[in-house]
Amino acid sequence: MYQNYITGQTEFVLNYDYNVPKNHLVRLIDTFVDSIPQEVLLEENVAVTGRPLSHPALMLKILLFAYSRQTYSGRKIETLLEENLPMRWLARDHSYSYHTINNFRRSEHARNLIKRTFVYFTMALTDHGLIQNDAVFIDGTKVEADANKYSFTWRRAIEKYHAKLREKTASIYDELVEKQVIKEMKPEMIESIDGMELMAEEVEKEITNLDEAIKQEPKIIKGGSVRKRRRRFLKKLRRQLREDLIPRAKKYERVEDIFQGRNSFSKTDHDATFMCMKEDPMMNRELKPGYNLQIATHNQFVLDYALFSNPTDTRTLVPFLKQFHGLDFFTHVVADAGYGSEYNYTTLLDQFDKQPLIPYTTYQKEQKRKFKNDPTKPQNWQYNAEDDYYIDHLGVRFSFYRYSKRTDKYGFKRDLKLYRADTHQSSEELDQLAKTPGKRQRYIQVNPTWNYYKAKVKETLSSDEGKMIYRRRKFDVEPVFGRMKRDFGVRRTHLRGQRAVENDVGLTLMALNLTKLGKMINQLRPFLVNNQKCELQFLIKSKIIVRIFLVRS
Numbered sequence: 001m002y003q004n005y006i007t008g009q010t011e012f013v014l015n016y017d018y019n020v021p022k023n024h025l026v027r028l029i030d031t032f033v034d035s036i037p038q039e040v041l042l043e044e045n046v047a048v049t050g051r052p053l054s055h056p057a058l059m060l061k062i063l064l065f066a067y068s069r070q071t072y073s074g075r076k077i078e079t080l081l082e083e084n085l086p087m088r089w090l091a092r093d094h095s096y097s098y099h100t101i102n103n104f105r106r107s108e109h110a111r112n113l114i115k116r117t118f119v120y121f122t123m124a125l126t127d128h129g130l131i132q133n134d135a136v137f138i139d140g141t142k143v144e145a146d147a148n149k150y151s152f153t154w155r156r157a158i159e160k161y162h163a164k165l166r167e168k169t170a171s172i173y174d175e176l177v178e179k180q181v182i183k184e185m186k187p188e189m190i191e192s193i194d195g196m197e198l199m200a201e202e203v204e205k206e207i208t209n210l211d212e213a214i215k216q217e218p219k220i221i222k223g224g225s226v227r228k229r230r231r232r233f234l235k236k237l238r239r240q241l242r243e244d245l246i247p248r249a250k251k252y253e254r255v256e257d258i259f260q261g262r263n264s265f266s267k268t269d270h271d272a273t274f275m276c277m278k279e280d281p282m283m284n285r286e287l288k289p290g291y292n293l294q295i296a297t298h299n300q301f302v303l304d305y306a307l308f309s310n311p312t313d314t315r316t317l318v319p320f321l322k323q324f325h326g327l328d329f330f331t332h333v334v335a336d337a338g339y340g341s342e343y344n345y346t347t348l349l350d351q352f353d354k355q356p357l358i359p360y361t362t363y364q365k366e367q368k369r370k371f372k373n374d375p376t377k378p379q380n381w382q383y384n385a386e387d388d389y390y391i392d393h394l395g396v397r398f399s400f401y402r403y404s405k406r407t408d409k410y411g412f413k414r415d416l417k418l419y420r421a422d423t424h425q426s427s428e429e430l431d432q433l434a435k436t437p438g439k440r441q442r443y444i445q446v447n448p449t450w451n452y453y454k455a456k457v458k459e460t461l462s463s464d465e466g467k468m469i470y471r472r473r474k475f476d477v478e479p480v481f482g483r484m485k486r487d488f489g490v491r492r493t494h495l496r497g498q499r500a501v502e503n504d505v506g507l508t509l510m511a512l513n514l515t516k517l518g519k520m521i522n523q524l525r526p527f528l529v530n531n532q533k534c535e536l537q538f539l540i541k542s543k544i545i546v547r548i549f550l551v552r553s
Contacts, residue, residue, distance in 0.1 A: 074098030145272035275311035
């Protein structure tokens with residue numbers, strides 16, 4: 001037996017009323033966005049004439065739900081608005097083109113709005129007791145850019161070719177001065193584009209004068225015309241200046257402006273920097289264009305994020321914490337050894353007044369018995385604090401020599417103490433051991449500030465509270481990257497440009513937060529309702545997502 005099937009049917013009418021379930025994720029997204037104040041959602045200085053703009057709240061809801069369903073293409077989101085019933089319910093049955101969707105998520109207003117959503121999400125988590133004030137966990141990962149991996153531009157190559165171009169320009173300048181075509185210019189003008197343009201104009205004037213003079217010459221001149229030879233020479237230089245040197249100089253200066261302190265960028269996405277990715281299938285450490293994504297988490301909820309062009313994490317911690325809105329909520333900052341440095345410890349303790357739970361690079365190595373029993377390490381040498389000298393494992397005494405200061409390329413200053421081996425030891429054998437193979441006195445450098453921070457961090461990490469908090473890092477921040485790359489499939493960005501990529505990553509992380517919160521609510525709802533211990537409800541008017549009222553028995 002088969003179901004009824006009528007061929008030639010020309011019309012099929014189905015009248016229905018659709019409403020999403022109460023525990024559906026789309027309701028959580030709708031309530032969360034509506035809890036954000038209107039003055040935050042709406043853009044300032046909006047034109048009062050012309051076609052009205054799409055409401056930011058509605059666009060944000062559409063993008064959050066689309067990202068939660070792993071739909072990142074503007075055209076696929078447009079199709080989702082037409083075919084997906086929860087999406088149609090969320091969009092109030094409005095339809096938008098992919099141009100409107102893409103323009104909104106690339107805009108500066110969307111960037112500010114997405115950043116503010118993390119602020120209100122953090123406030124909501126705090127109100128409901130899902131955030132404690134003990135620690136915030138920070139980590140980073142590399143996200144590949146939506147760019148061609150062979151579209152690289154290296155700063156060292158540009159500097160090399162630009163230097164050769166300046167040398168070529170200087171040689172042309174010398175020839176023109178020698179031929180009395182141009183007058184002498186200031187040294188800084190010779191290699192600049194303005195100076196090259198001036199040289200080309202003077203050459204053209206000289207060629208024009210030569211043309212007029214050549215017209216007055218007889219047709220046949222014994223030995224050839226000197227003016228014609230001079231004109232051929234100047235035309236060659238003019239062509240070289242106009243068609244080669246000046247365009248290349250403009251290109252190099254434009255490219256140098258794009259670098260902004262970086263060593264490389266992609267021609268497809270100028271804001272992407274070439275760096276080693278954690279996903280390296282070929283195992284050859286191939287450099288690919290990407291961004292360094294930094295996030296701050298608590299209970300596997302992303303509280304804030306930022307993108308950097310630094311391939312390493314050491315220089316990203318302080319800039320990230322300066323823009324982190326929820327830093328005052330926590331007393332400890334937890335991160336892995338990639339963030340351990342004197343500059344980071346100094347800033348966390350002195351400027352932010354936070355306790356770092358960040359091991360330094362050699363922390364694990366120093367805990368091993370082999371390191372502790374190694375007599376060649378200066379950390380294991382005998383030190384006399386009263387007279388301020390060291391004695392190494394050979395018996396050579398190193399007395400304090402002088403203070404020293406060092407400034408790295410980022411401007412951070414370090415105060416060092418130099419200890420030099422005494423010229424007169426207790427025996428001739430020690431006198432020989434006090435010298436290097438080159439017959440110079442041995443010396444060591446000691447950084448007291450760095451040793452103080454290392455001891456302080458070691459003490460904190462060795463305490464029971466420090467061990468308990470640092471242990472949570474592995475299952476707090478690491479799973480977030482796992483969910484983002486595995487479940488949401490975001491191993492590569494979907495947009496190009498720093499601002500657009502920030503919006504794209506922010507929408508992904510907020511969709512990840514709401515998905516996790518929705519699962520928590522759905523798991524708690526049956527248990528709480530069946531046991532009649534508390535009531536779970538939505539409170540939109542009070543700007544709160546979910547509140548749990550405990551009923552005392």
